[in-house]
Structures are given as structure tokens and as C-alpha cells.
Amino acid sequence: ARPAEPPRAGGTIETADGVAIRLSAIINDPLEFGSIDPSLFAGIGLMRTEFLMTSPTDAFNEERHYEIYRQALRWAGDAPVIVRMLDLGGDKTLPDLGARKSESFMGLRGIRLLLARPELARLQARALLRATAHGRLGVLLPMVTVPDELDAMSTIFEEELAVLVRRGVQTRMPEIGMMVEVPAAALMLDRFSRSAFFSFGTNDLAQYLAAAARDDRSVAELYDAAAPAICRLIAGGVALADAMKRPVGICGEMASEPRHIPALLAAGLRNFSVAPNRLADIRSAIGGLYSDGLPRRRRAE
Numbered sequence: 585a586r587p588a589e590p591p592r593a594g595g596t597i598e599t600a601d602g603v604a605i606r607l608s609a610i611i612n613d614p615l616e617f618g619s620i621d622p623s624l625f626a627g628i629g630l631m632r633t634e635f636l637m638t639s640p641t642d643a644f645n646e647e648r649h650y651e652i653y654r655q656a657l658r659w660a661g662d663a664p665v666i667v668r669m670l671d672l673g674g675d676k677t678l679p680d681l682g683a684r685k686s687e688s689f690m691g692l693r694g695i696r697l698l699l700a701r702p703e704l705a706r707l708q709a710r711a712l713l714r715a716t717a718h719g720r721l722g723v724l725l726p727m728v729t730v731p732d733e734l735d736a737m738s739t740i741f742e743e744e745l746a747v748l749v750r751r752g753v754q755t756r757m758p759e760i761g762m763m764v765e766v767p768a769a770a771l772m773l774d775r776f777s778r779s780a781f782f783s784f785g786t787n788d789l790a791q792y793l794a795a796a797a798r799d800d801r802s803v804a805e806l807y808d809a810a811a812p813a814i815c816r817l818i819a820g821g822v823a824l825a826d827a828m829k830r831p832v833g834i835c836g837e838m839a840s841e842p843r844h845i846p847a848l849l850a851a852g853l854r855n856f857s858v859a860p861n862r863l864a865d866i867r868s869a870i871g872g873l874y875s876d877g878l879p880r881r882r883r884a885e
């Protein structure tokens with residue numbers, strides 16, 4: 585008989601008091617699949633899709649979207665894969681898309697742009713819906729500010745699902761969750777009852793909380809100084825998500841920096857999406873802490 589599958593070597597790490605912390609991967613480019621061992625992770629916590637958009641032709645190529653989502657699900661096996669819908673605008677502009685492009689972090693970006701260009705949102709929704717046949721797919725919406733945006737995108741998914749079902753395509757409704765990266769949303773998670781899960785995006789939260797752009801070096805110190813405010817905001821959000829019984833995690837870069845791990849644990853986070861090359865450092869940081877963020881006590885000498 586063939587030996588049983590070895591258990592996943594990674595994917596969780598226990599704190600000093602035995603609380604399990606899930607560690608998922610952040611994937612920016614499908615080329616990474618070849619060099620990252622999936623057994624080290626509890627799946628993909630954030631798959632950015634802006635890399636698909638090297639040209640408008642790619643952007644509007646449903647098959648290209650679909651194939652890449654399939655590839656991600658194949659890589660992850662039976663673990664969940666959370667794909668984020670296009671977060672264009674702000675720092676991720678695309679020339680010549682024909683979209684009303686916004687250079688502003690405060691303008692038409694993320695879900696705002698998708699809802700302004702519904703044909704693009706519908707194409708991506710169809711590719712995602714088709715990919716559900718190949719694994720545990722979740723969909724993450726970027727830059728959600730008010731519940732209406734979440735509701736509008738959910739309606740797009742329902743309509744596209746109905747079309748695919750009528751055509752006999754194998755599909756189902758994926759869980760749809762939201763990035764928490766706009767302060768107005770972070771304070772009001774209880775209003776987003778349609779969100780299946782929440783993921784804190786601290787890269788953007790920091791810039792909106794400190795009024796210090798993430799790409800402006802001259803205010804980098806202020807951007808970094810937002811960390812305590814972010815953690816206080818996260819603690820409040822985690823309490824709301826827990827009361828709603830919705831999973832909540834973090835996918836911003838703070839979770840890939842060991843110095844922030846104590847405060848993020850203290851804020852109540854238990855699901856971390858990390859840059860794959862920081863995994864070892866984050867595992868050892870968490871292993872050295874109690875679940876309230878305090879350091880593992882030295883043995884009495």
C-alpha cells in the first residue's frame with residue numbers, strides 16, 4: 585500500500601499558549617507557483633490579479649483569467665484560494681485600458697472602478713465562477729467603502745451564475761469577502777452582513793489613517809507611525825467580525841514584518857497572509873509569543 589499523504593508541514597503555527605495561527609500565502613504572479621511549496625501554507629490568502637493586466641487584451645481575455653485561477657487551485661490542492669478582483673487605480677494603474685483611469689488613491693480605484701466598468705467586472709466574475717469547479721475558491725473585493733458596493737458586486741455574481749447555469753456550465757457561488765482597507769468600512773464591519781469574510785489591508789489603511797501616501801517617501805515616517813492606530817482599528821474590527829461569526833484576517837505587509845506581530849496578535853488576529861519569502865521569520869516570531877502578543881517567558885533559572 586502507498587504510504588499515507590504526509591500532513592501539511594506548515595500552514596499553522598502555535599503560539600506559546602497553544603493557539604493555532606493560520607499562515608496563508610500572498611501571490612502576486614502565477615510564475616511564483618513553480619518555486620513555492622504549497623504544503624508550507626494554509627492556501628492562498630491573497631492572490632492579486634493586477635498582474636493579469638499587462639495589456640487591455642489580457643484584461644479582457646476571460647480564458648486567460650480562468651486558466652490562471654485554475655492553476656492557483658491546482659497549486660493549493662484542497663486548501664482555500666482567495667482571489668482578489670482587480671484593484672486598479674491608485675498605485676496599480678494600467679495605461680490604455682480605455683477605462684476611466686484614476687491616478688488618485690482617493691479616486692476611482694478598486695471596486696469603484698469595477699462597478700464603473702461592469703463589463704470588466706462581469707468578465708472577471710464569469711472566470712471566477714467557472715473556476716469554482718476546480719477547488720475551494722473565495723473572492724475578495726478591493727477598496728470596499730459602503731455596503732452598497734458589496735451588494736452590487738454580489739448581484740453581478742448572481743446574474744452571471746444564472747447565465748452559466750442556463751448554459752450547463754459546472755459552477756457554484758463562491759464565498760465573497762471584502763478587503764478592509766478604508767477606515768469608514770473598518771469601523772462599520774457589522775453593516776457588511778453580506779461579506780462572508782474580512783481581510784485587513786494595512787498597506788492602504790495606513791495611508792488613509794495617517795493621510796500619508798504609501799508611495800511618497802517624504803512622508804514615509806508618518807506612514808509607519810500609523811501602526812498603533814491600525815492595530816486599535818483592527819482590534820475593533822476583529823470584535824465585530826467575531827460577533828458576526830465571520831472569519832477575519834490580515835493580508836497587508838504588516839503581517840510579513842516580525843516587529844508588528846506582537847501587536848497584531850494582541851489585536852486578536854489569527855489568520856495571517858504573508859509574503860512567501862517571509863514565512864520562516866513570521867513562524868518563528870509567532871512561536872516566540874503568547875496569543876496576547878507577550879513574549880514567551882524564559883524558564884526560571
Ligand code: PEP
Pocket residue numbers: 630632671765784785786787788789835836837
Ligand atoms: C493592502 O492595501 O494592504 C493590500 C493588501 O492591498 P494592496 O497592497 O494590493 O493595495
Ligand code: MG
Pocket residue numbers: 765785787788
Ligand atoms: Mg490595498
